[in-house]
Amino acid sequence: MRIAIAGCLHESNTFVGFWTDRRCFEQGSLCWGDDLLVEWATAHHEIAGFLDVVLAAGAEPVPVGMAWATPGGPVTDTFFEYFCDRLCDTLRRVQPEGLLLALHGAMVTPRYASADTELLARVREAVDIPIAVTLDFHANVTPEMADYADILIAYQTYPHVDQRLCGQRAARLLLAARHEGRQHHTIIVKPPLFIPLLAQETEYPPMRELINLARRLEQRPGILAASVVAGFPYADVPEMGAAVMVVGDGDRASTAAAAEELAVALWERRHRLHVPLCTIPEAVTRAQQSSRLPVVLVDLGDNVGGGSAGDGTALLHELLRQHVRGWIAVFYAPEAVVAAQQAGLGRAVSVRIGGTDPRQGPPLDIQGTVRVLHDGRWEEPDPRHGGRRFYQQGPTAVLQLENDNLLVINSMRTPPFSLGQLTSLGIEPHRYRILVVKAAVAYKAAYAHLAGEIIPVDTPGPTAAQPQCWPQHFPYQRIRRPLFPLDPTATW
Ligand SMILES: [Zn+2]
Incomplete structure (x- = not known):
């Protein structure tokens, strides 16, 4: 069984005055084919996690392409089109039986508020195979991602020290889906809130409590993975903010119930998602x-x-x-x-x-x-x-x-x-x-x-x-409103 491996990771801040272009990716990491292994096979990254599991299962990994650049301004449409075209052309030619795809989830281009969603849509159009996607904890998840990917999971640590484990989990789920012929689905729920970065740290409550709840939900029959996704506040895009994603292989109602429970737990803690700062x-x-x-x-x-x-x-x-x-x-x-x-x-x-x-x-x-x-x-x-x-x-x-x-x-x-x-x-x-x-x-x-x-x-x-305290720095125009804590009386 041949499993394609690819990645495209960028966290785009729409409030800075510079672009992320091809040169930025070349300085970071832009590689195709086997070059992807040289750079990433031994890193503590989800790409290495994909490889760990695919190789251990006796399947054949097919490294396709990887793009990574330091977080910065939005990615140029020119680079995005180049990367998508080459990725999709390669997938069409290779015809793999499954795809493991590492995305960040907060990539923005001038044309696409969620460039990750657009990339996923194009990949889905190019190859009709099971697709498992890993997302950064700071993804600004869109509901449409679940239309194009069968499996969506995110890192569950911030600082992100579980990236390789996250890749391994995604690969195991994908291989199980292939072997057992099971149909996976992902349910996404987005309460109307964003979380300031300091309050996203997963070692401490309230984030710790939410991560623990996600692990408990995964013990239920038919629930394969539950992710809390903290989101990236520095992007003026409609889906800016936190989300939960639950992957199931049973009935959709049970998966939706688990996602709802996790989202409600997140929403109920919104007033505690705050850390005091010094001038x-x-x-x-x-x-x-x-x-x-x-x-x-x-x-x-x-x-x-x-x-x-x-x-x-x-x-x-x-x-x-x-x-x-x-x-x-x-x-x-x-x-x-x-x-x-x-x-x-x-x-x-x-x-x-x-x-x-x-x-x-x-x-x-x-x-x-x-x-x-x-x-x-x-x-x-x-x-x-x-x-x-x-x-x-x-x-x-x-x-x-x-x-x-x-x-x-x-x-x-x-x-x-x-x-x-x-x-x-x-x-x-x-x-x-x-x-x-x-x-x-x-x-x-x-x-x-x-x-x-x-x-x-x-x-x-x-x-x-705390973007809500610096309105002069963050003139949001495209985000959903009301959105807590910008709108403290927001209801859900
Ligand atoms: Zn992150």
Whole structure:
């Protein structure tokens, strides 16, 4: 039995001022055929999970294609059409007996508010075979996805450390469907709410309670998988928000009842899906006074993994204003890297950083000494959010600043998902007082064991932690209304 394996993953933030084009995918991962195995077969990713199960079952995996880019602005229609055409052409030619497809679920293009749904529709049109789809926990699920895929399941952790397991589950369900000739169906329910990112963390209630309920529902006869999908708030699309998805192979009414129960449990917890934040001055003062080191300052408004530019200066301005000692920060600053390369190791350099998005603070002029120059590549052996093994942040420099501070500047926007981002440069993060991460929750898979104290900071930007509190940053026009918590009195 030949099972096709493919993926296309992008989380599109519609509030940033740049596009995600083919070059962004080439920098991330864009591969066809067996090249897909080189990049992904040993990663902690759903693609590797697909392969684990297909190979163990004695079936033949047919790697088709994979596209992955760092979260950012919407994907261009040009790239989307290219990828869909090549994917569908290959599937038509190969004629597999099943398809395992890894999607993110929050990909937007100018033409398609849910590009994942459009891709699925085209795949379904191209090949009439069982299709199992894995989705990111941040998918903005559309009800139509269930029309095109037989099986839909999502990661159940945030940080996402179960991606490979999720791929394995999807593959097992697909193979069972093939072997036993059973007809699977997925029921999707979407209560009218979105969940701010910090409240989506699955280690803590109320999300933990919901994930546990999903596992209990899976014990019922005929219920094969139940997923809570937290959704991605930084997209102005009709289906922005949370969802539940339940896969069954019994009667549809039983599957629908389980989905309804999970959705009601989510809705009933909506007032608890909220995490308090510090203002920028409060956070920096508290970090200075902390004895639990290192302190991780979480720059929520410039969450690179949520699509932000990675060069917001709002928090850095305050660290400098308060003359804080012993911090490390990573900035996307390709021109500054070139300046550091030209100055050379051990030399003084003046660089300008920031300013891509004026909402996130004015540019900053920084003087430092070039301590490290690096190609920006490293390997991460452990399960980390995003499931990657091979990382690259582009040519990178480390600048030693006054007050024992370190500034890492890179040439490719790279979220802090792996400590290798620092350790590959010879930096020992535990020796510093303050680690600035441009993130929300995902970084914790790499940093939590190291952190003495974590302080989420309410910085401005296109990934501000609570969009309902920053209407000037999030002029939603296409979302469903009413939608909690933007509309606190929304009913369901
Ligand atoms: Zn995600």
